[in-house]
Amino acid sequence: MGLPDTPFAREKKSWPASRPDFMLHPAHTILYMRLADVTRADVLAAVEEFDRLGREEFLDKYGFGTARTYFLEVNGRQYDSKAIMGYAHGVSQGQLLRGGDFTGGEASVVHHLRRLGFVTRTHQNPPWTWDEVVLACELVRDNGWRWVTPTDPRVAELSELLQLYRAHPVEERGPDFRNTNGVARKTADIATQHPDYTGKPTNGGQHDRAVLMAFLERPTEMAQQATAIRQATLDEAADPADVADLDLDGLSADEGRVLERLHLRRERDPKLRRKVIEAYKRRHATVACEACGFDFQKTYGERGADYIECHHRTPLHVSGPTRTRPEDLILLCSNCHRMIHRTSPWLTPGELVSLIERQRGQ
Structure with missing residues (x-):
């Protein structure tokens, strides 16, 4: 050639x-x-x-x-x-x-x-994501803000959980991926960032201090987030269906995504979506976006009949990965849904409505 x-x-x-x-x-x-x-x-x-x-x-x-x-x-x-x-x-x-x-x-x-x-x-392991550091920080918190040794059963339990975490494909994992030594080392990286620690901090990852400070400043929120990440990781392992990442493009590669993936999977559940639409139609004449009022059928005729997307009213890190009910979801047009998911942190439905009203008032 x-x-x-x-x-x-x-x-x-x-x-x-x-x-x-x-x-x-x-x-x-x-x-x-x-x-x-x-x-x-x-x-x-x-x-x-x-x-x-x-x-x-x-x-x-x-x-x-x-x-x-x-x-x-x-x-x-x-x-x-x-x-x-x-x-x-x-x-x-x-x-x-x-x-x-x-x-x-x-x-x-x-x-x-x-x-x-x-x-x-x-033969190299990927950096720890936000999700993973949150779980490790939870362990450090439970241990009185001290690092945990590799022989501690809680380290072994977390190591097993992180093996199930799907953000890192198997081909990108080294042979010692998130083993007990690695998990214990991460607890030291976090513990030595604590304001009360008087020694020299270890060389950890980019999320260690940020996650630690979030736990210290917002303990209830971060405890809920850790619980949700843990459960979502187990749920994904039990049902590893893939979700298109189109709505995750606003997140950097090293941010946690397990809750976002679970969030999108539930929003796209066709059975749940049908129940939400039926409930909405019992209260309203037509199916329309609850944020901007766009009606697909009015614009596209029968082709747009009953077409709409669903979105959680409450983020999963707040509600936890509980069973999603129709009343937990709001109906949104494709544009409004994409605007909510465009960047992290995502907008709440109320914030999106306020944004639309401000723009219309200009």
Whole structure:
């Protein structure tokens, strides 16, 4: 396969025939390398060659160092992902790539391996989310604001719970993901941030101090939030149906999402939505947004009949993940619903109505 007609491609034509393509300058790699052309069969051929030679000989022969973070997993065995992709590119394109020819990592090699249906593993653990730190801080609070040792049964219980937490896909977890040592260390990260602690704080994560201060300043609210996160994590593990993340785009990747996912799943329950609409129709002539008054049927005719979305009147971190009743939900048009969910923290229905009224009054 030839290079596209670019200045770099024309420069390459002037190279001596003895200059191998794997010496391409990394700055030009994007013009040359087409990871998208590598197929699943190409990767499996690289795995076969890896198994035939053994790891050390394969890496040495094809110019790669050992992987530090990401590994391809096939039939229970792990392979250096970048080296496998470099060889697979040679199978696909007739030109092997060496370690210096391209970058590895989640955004390139790992992304394409996953796209082809392969499982990848990491030897590093993801940062703790807000949800996880809240649960760890609850444990520190229960222990008199002191850290907890790895042998404490409460640490083992929290470790088991965090294994169920779905914000971190399995392929992004290291082999020691949220084990008892890691959980105990996190309790120390939190405890050493306490205002009464006189020693040197440990090097923790970005949420440790913020969560601790939230517990100290708003103890009742945070206790409710911890209870809700715990129950929602168990609920998700028991019924792991996925929810589209369109309404979660306003949250950063490291914020807690377990309550938000549960919130959206319940709002989208078709049986519950039907009950809410039927109850509303018994009191009103038509189905309309309770915030702005938009009537889908009036605008779209029969196509819009009884179309509306549902939203919780009370956030789950306040109500807890209890059984949702029709009276717990408010009917909203798609626009109003999206405005509520657009950024974190979400607006309450009352805040949204006030916003609409202010804008209309201008």
